[in-house]
Amino acid sequence: MADRLAQLAGLMVRHWHPRFLVVEKPSGLLSQPGLGPTQSDSLITRIQSVLPELQLVHRLDRDTSGLLVLARDQGCLKQLGGLFADRMVHKLYAADVHGHPSAISGTVRLRLARLSAHPPRYGSHPDGRPCLTLWRCAHLGSQRSRLWLVPRTGRSHQLRAHLASIGLPVIGDPIYAPAVHSLSHERLHLHALGLSFSDPFSGKRIRVRSTLPWS
Structure with a gap:
């Protein structure tokens, strides 16, 4: 499925979990659609064309690249959203x-x-x-x-x-x-280079690292 997402949506998957995944957003791409036809393309639009159940847990500015977390169900969205809201995610x-x-x-x-x-x-x-x-x-x-x-x-x-x-x-x-x-x-x-947080379902520490897209 990660290969399919990369192929169809043009996005790299950095971490795959049964309840969530971490992908890499390129610079210049909105996290979610904006207002007007010129802002319809976005990371979540591309991803939901392949996996409709996925939802953004947080966002990055359009010009910022790097790691983004997406939830695969409402329960996971609530759990991970709570970690971000409570500042329990190290960025x-x-x-x-x-x-x-x-x-x-x-x-x-x-x-x-x-x-x-x-x-x-x-x-x-x-x-x-x-x-x-x-x-x-x-x-x-x-x-x-x-x-x-x-x-x-x-x-x-x-x-x-x-x-x-x-x-x-x-x-x-x-x-x-x-x-x-x-x-x-x-x-x-x-560039959003690293994310670290406790898996809300297993308690294990999740550490995801990207690489710099420029030299």
Whole structure:
């Protein structure tokens, strides 16, 4: 079935479980359909054409690639959704950013709210929702850095807005990076690299790891 899903929906399955699976979403693909005919293609639309019972447990921004969990029944959806809501899922992201951080690691605490709708842009606002991101520098290049990111909350555009707020916009970001930088790259360099959580049915620890889709 995993091979059939990969063949028909064009998606890679990273973990297969009788009650759920973890797939890899490519950059540029919506997690679920948006409004209007130009936003009808999405990961869940493609998957449900092969396995209609599957449902999204969580989402990724369109431009972000990486691991997504899907449930195969309502009971599983409720169980896994509860793990995400209770912040019992450990999430690891990788990002290549413009510039160099001032330290090896750090924390970003910033309340975020939507500041504009077209395009959707989030930023600091006193009435925004509290957001927390942990980061660590993995590699320094000549004018860029690679960071490991652990979001403790899961808000829209959280990682992108947080990194931009500390002067480290994600490479290829059309919203938060300076235009001269974002236009010179084909995609956003932000990837959901790892997921870890307890199987709600067996209690075993599930660890799923992806690979970076860029060099």
